[in-house]
Amino acid sequence: MTDASMHETPRKSSIHTIDARTKQRNASESRFKAYGIAAIALGLFFLVVLFVSIVRSGLPAFTKTVVEVEFTLTQEQFEQAESQLMKTGAYQDLFIAGIQSQLDARNIDVQADPAALERLLGKIGGDIRAFYSENPGMVGEPHVFGLSASSRVDGYFNGRVTRETLVDSRFLQASDLDLVDALFEAGIIKSAFNWGFITGADSGVDNPGGAGIGVSVVGSFFMMLVVLVLSLPIGVAASIYLEEFAPKNRWTDLIEVNISNLAAVPSIVFGILGLAVFIQFMHLPQSAPLVGGLVLTLMTLPTIIISTRASLKSVPPSIRDAALGVGASKMQAVFHHVLPLAMPGILTGTIIGLAQALGETAPLLLIGMVGFVARGYPDGFVGGFVEPNSAMPAQIYTWAARADASFYDKAWGGIIVLLVFLLTMNIIAIILRRRFERRW
Amino acid sequence: MTVKLTVSALAIAAAATSAYARDNVQVAGSSTVLPYASIVAEAFGENTDFPTPVVESGGSSAGLKRFCEGVGENTIDVANASRAIREKEIKACAENGVTDIIEVRIGYDGIVFASQQSGPAFTAFTPSDIFNALGAKVLKDGEVVDNPHNTWAEFNGDLPDAEIAAFIPGTKHGTREVFEEKVLLIGCEETGAMQAMIDGGMSEDDAEDACLAVRTDGKSVDIDGDYTETLARIDANPNGIGVFGLAFYENNQDKLKVATMSGVAPSTETIASGEYPVSRPLYFYVKKAHIGVIPGLKEYAQFFVADELAGPNGPLANYGLVSDPELAKVQQTVADEVTMGEGM
Structure with missing residues (x-):
């Protein structure tokens, strides 16, 4: 059948006029090229999507919200904290008291009870203890600490936590966000580059601010x-x-x-x-x-x-x-x-x-x-x-x-x-x- | 040259390890206990001169299996478990020379049923509801049949008319056991299905096993991973109901809404008082033979159960652990290194 039809149409080929078969071959070649380009474009598209989503989701890890105040640890407080089992907890409490006295000293008029400040702060006792054991001479001297805020305050600054979605819990309450705003105005809470993330070690599950890779x-x-x-x-x-x-x-x-x-x-x-x-x-x-x-x-x-x-x-x-x-x-x-x-x-x-x-x-x-x-x-x-x-x-x-x-x-x-x-x-x-x- | 390099590398490795004794506590086990253990491990490293312990996950059963592999530096020192050790495991331990085990109860954990914040109103369950939705065989019109229910409203008009889709912990999790015993079994008894099975000629043990069987038609999905996997499934399915630990739920309240169980809302208070029915004790097990060999092991155990950590105001309770009312007794057990069997 196919043989017969091929014989019936004798080919008059010329290189000047493009016959149907050549056209077909050329068309299939350009089609193939188009497929190839489409495949590359698709690959590139997914690469871009992947890259953008990684960068967008990953960037918050490189910044962190810090609470920056001047803090003085007296020799007596140092010894008292070191005598406890949970030394880091003691430092945390001392630091909270330090923030309150700073607020008074700088005449910042906000309602800041210790419990609210505790919710605002991350797990910072370890950082304070590490600082004083490395620099024992600094006991009694004032030092400006920039320590990480809690993960939810951090989330508030990068849009993960909003006033609308916030459910009052022991981790953070809606009223705390007013305090956060006030402290941000006063320059006590600020965003900083998270060096700890690049240089640090893993941290406990309740301390995302201290986690590093x-x-x-x-x-x-x-x-x-x-x-x-x-x-x-x-x-x-x-x-x-x-x-x-x-x-x-x-x-x-x-x-x-x-x-x-x-x-x-x-x-x-x-x-x-x-x-x-x-x-x-x-x-x-x-x-x-x-x-x-x-x-x-x-x-x-x-x-x-x-x-x-x-x-x-x-x-x-x-x-x-x-x-x-x-x-x-x-x-x-x-x-x-x-x-x-x-x-x-x-x-x-x-x-x-x-x-x-x-x-x-x-x-x-x-x-x-x-x-x-x-x-x-x-x-x-x-x-x-x-x-x-x-x-x-x-x-x-x-x-x-x-x-x-x-x-x-x-x-x-x-x-x-x-x-x-x-x-x-x-x-x-x-x-x-x-x-x-x-x-x- | 290449051969020399390889040989010297191997030589260095061999020399290094033979001169190297493990100086850190090695822990493995329940993924429910892992968050608490990691909090304690971090604080232990920060507050003492001992190195931070290594805490691995993998599930209670896997952890206890590794715990029972034997005594020596290349075995773990502590196994975390979200259930008590079984007779079978104690036997397996003894066969490998792990005879003196100290059982330490660290507190209680609640198991909650939660769904998407914006999904249908799954706000109140009873064990019967869960059993009717998920049991392999349920009682319908006085007869025990393969579970015919497709929506929650089919057996309880108060529940939303939504497709049944549940994500429950897989069998390697200790949580599964609690789910079976405190929810499925109770539901089976309450709906009368268990009685009907016994009347139908089953022995009591067989009926109990049949009660614990979960339907396999895809409406109930076993999650072998962590709660984050369950959360991702719930996120993708508005009708989904997931089983979570209380602490995990409390950390994700903006995404999840919790259901009451028999009218009681889960919270650390209701769990501590025993009103909320679905809770279980959490444990870790210490190899006594390793105390004094692995530096910091006993100190770690004591640190874990100290008032400052496991007490009602400690960081563990703040994360969601229901602290043990008998903590002082536990502290004494650890201090005296009382092994299982001795103190009872």
């Missing part, structure tokens, strides 16, 4: 260090052997299949392995970036091996042959000629593997890095590996699960910090790749 950035850094130092050499050595030296037989086939399978294993499985092998069998410490790094190394290895082998394969055989031809040994050919040419590809694979590892939470669940880990900065280089710490994605996950909506902002802010960390890693990789790149 800095310590978990350090945790992630040490984990990435472990992953890099272990998985890059092991991965590269394994792939060079498999690609250049190993005989092609059933065993190497089996190994190859297994490596591909490992790359597809869900990450939580590695977490279970980590718990069983590293913590229960090898007795490595719990919640330590070292163990986290080891687990993530297992997860990253297949990715690195696969991409390294691909980039070794992509080096033209003529280069190997030429090297062998002028008398280089196989090892010299690989290390002097093939490996340098494959380096950019290896680096790309490594950075993809590291980026994946950086964002992984599931394997960390079982080795104790997800939860409340607020030990502060590790003690020295070795401490960075073995002292309990969290990791950025784990920290973000923990915050997102907390009751106080203020922690939700913190989670978004944490995502921004995570992205910045990732970007830095990628930029370093690109610079390195540029330096290694060789053309032939």
Whole structure:
């Protein structure tokens, strides 16, 4: 049938007049181009939406509302507070009394009973105690403290809490907002950049103002260090052997299949392995970036091996042959000629593997890095590996699960910090790749 | 070069860990207790010279399982639980050499039913309502049938004519047990379904199990994550009813409205007095063998139950914990390191 119709219309083709078939082909080509552009546009659109929503939700985490007043702690008050079990609570009460006397001294006429001021303030006792234990000489001297307001006052300034939606509770009452407005007028309550968020450690669930991601950035850094130092050499050595030296037989086939399978294993499985092998069998410490790094190394290895082998394969055989031809040994050919040419590809694979590892939470669940880990900065280089710490994605996950909506902002802010960390890693990789790149 | 680097890295790691003894308290368990434990852990780090304890979540059962894995630095010291430890778990503990366990009750937690602030008027429930809505088999016209109800108004005209959609804690949560015992079972008895099942030839135990079964046709959804997940589900579904802890609800009053249970509104006062029926004690369990080995363990336990923290005016009560009227007794237990079985 089709044969017959084709014979009936003999083709009179000319390159000057475009016939129907050519038109059709051209049309389908431009259609395909349009699809491609639409796909890219869609991708870009989602990227922009994602980026805008992350930045918009995350920015409140970088500012905080502070209560700034001059405060003097007498020696007697200091000793009295230090003698208590809940020293930070005592400092908090002293500071509230300090605010009241400041209000009197500066003739600011507002109704400020201690209970209302308590609701306005965040958990600040820890900050005060930390200040005086670092600067014992400041006892008795006046000092201007800028301490975080409560999460709801913070929410009032960034629009999360409004007079309409506020339900009177022991956390904040509608009448307190008048006091907040008055103190804002007087310059006692103000917005400030939240350095503590970038440098600090996690805080208790009732203290969103004190929460920071800095310590978990350090945790992630040490984990990435472990992953890099272990998985890059092991991965590269394994792939060079498999690609250049190993005989092609059933065993190497089996190994190859297994490596591909490992790359597809869900990450939580590695977490279970980590718990069983590293913590229960090898007795490595719990919640330590070292163990986290080891687990993530297992997860990253297949990715690195696969991409390294691909980039070794992509080096033209003529280069190997030429090297062998002028008398280089196989090892010299690989290390002097093939490996340098494959380096950019290896680096790309490594950075993809590291980026994946950086964002992984599931394997960390079982080795104790997800939860409340607020030990502060590790003690020295070795401490960075073995002292309990969290990791950025784990920290973000923990915050997102907390009751106080203020922690939700913190989670978004944490995502921004995570992205910045990732970007830095990628930029370093690109610079390195540029330096290694060789053309032939 | 690469091989050398790897070997030296491993050597450093091995040397570092062998010289490194754990100096912090390691806690895991109930996600209900986690907020309180994190408040205490932070304050403990700020107020003492000990490092801040690490508190992990994961659920009461998972926490107790890890607690019972054995004695030693690579096991946890404290398990948080939103229910009492079970006989079975005590046995499992003993098999692994964890014999001396100190049980510490920190206070009470209320379980509330809440819905979207702007949703239908779910303001008053009884256990019977919840059972009629969520039970797998209910009593209808004198017969035990597979739950036929689609809306709340079908069995109680006072409730809104809205599609049944409930988000209840999954089975790994301690909260689920309280929900079953204090709501479903009571509702089953009150509606007469339990009696009807027994009359229908079931043994009492079987009838009780049947009462606790929740319908599986999608109207009741198990939430295995945290309360924030439940909140997100409620946010997306105006007809949704969720089960929350009192503290979580109080922190999110601008988004949630709470329902009374048998006419009593949940609050720290009604829970402390026992008027509000759906509440449960919260615990943590301490391995006595670790006291004196892990620095700060006993101090942490004592700090947790001190009046300044767990008392009626402490930060835990301020966050939503109903403080234990017998706190002084608990403090004594911890101070004397009385293990389970000894003091009873």
